Amino acid sequence: MRVPFTKMHGLGNDFIVLDGRETALPAISGRIAAALADRREGIGCDQLILLEPAPDVSADFRMRIFNADGGEVEACGNASRAVALLHGRPARVLTDGGVIALEPAIGGARVDMGVPRFGWDEIPLAYAMDTLSMPVGWEELENPSAVNVGNPHLIFFVSDCDAVELDRLGPEIERDPLFPQRVNVNVATIEAPGRIRLRVWERGAGLTRACGTGACATAVAAARRGLTGRDVTVTLPGGPLDISWRDDGRILMTGPATESFRGSFEWEDYAKGEAE
Structure with missing residues (x-):
């Protein structure tokens, strides 16, 4: 066939x-x-x-x-x-x-990704803890946020995401027993109230040039922490995505597709x- x-x-x-x-x-x-x-x-x-x-x-x-x-x-x-x-x-x-x-949208598409979830059992985590600033760490990566946007994400806010050895730390964190379904690992740098720079270790795929759900989860985590507003441009190694976390709780993602x-x-x- x-x-x-x-x-x-x-x-x-x-x-x-x-x-x-x-x-x-x-x-x-x-x-x-x-x-x-x-x-x-x-x-x-x-x-x-x-x-x-x-x-x-x-x-x-x-x-x-x-x-x-x-x-x-x-x-x-x-x-x-x-x-x-x-x-x-x-x-x-x-x-x-x-x-x-x-x-479809000009140059790509717009996707309503739905409403993010924050409960420890919705991520899911192996045991209860605050998912806004988790009391855990792996070497220099500490106090992440966790967000489920259809799949589980862990977000670390750092001064320079490009300096993180994500190819080494990503697989270790992904498979930590804290995450019974494994987890996507994001390292993000806030560049301005409306701009985030991001790198992602994707569960089951490794380092990736872009991760749409990672951009959504990171934008939501940054807004929850008061680091940005609810409308941001997230720039990944492959290019930018526009993320809007609307007042009704839904996430809109706009960006290119080819x-x-x-x-x-x-x-x-x-x-x-x-x-x-």
Whole structure:
């Protein structure tokens, strides 16, 4: 079976998008997703995105997200913008993190990411603590905030995010027993009341050029701490995203999305060994 795909990216955070909304695809496993994501022997991506029919009328379709390690996760802001561009019109999309609303915009897309959650058991953490300024630390990274924006994020505010050895500390923090579902690790520098510089270690993907949910979580954490207003530009290594945490509690993210190319692959080339 030959399967078509679309390769896309948002600020360099890249995706393989498989569209099974009209023509059903074979069941995908984490092993197949990881094989497709491999940059040497597969197509290569940070995340594989699978579009499927919605199970009910609460959404127009469903979006499933697999990280490069094959793990299925709840949300991806950059992928949501890419899907908005591909879909070409406003839509309500079911994710494992909830229903989000997306629409194409000039140069990219706008996504309503929903309402952030702050309860320790909503992140989730292994035990109760204040998530605004957590009494924990890893070397120089101390007193983070935790926010769930469909997936779990930990945010450290530092004087220079570029100086942090995130490639070393990120995987250690991601897999700390404090986080039973692992966690995305953000290091942020406040440059002005409306500007944040950010780097992200993404759970299951590693250092990334951009993370939309990380930008949303960081903007919310900064506003909660009184470090910024509720409308900020978050600049990641791949470029800027505009984040607005509205008075009704919902987060709006606006930024670019790009289609890179289209192609197809032979499903059996990546499904070998699935029945073994």
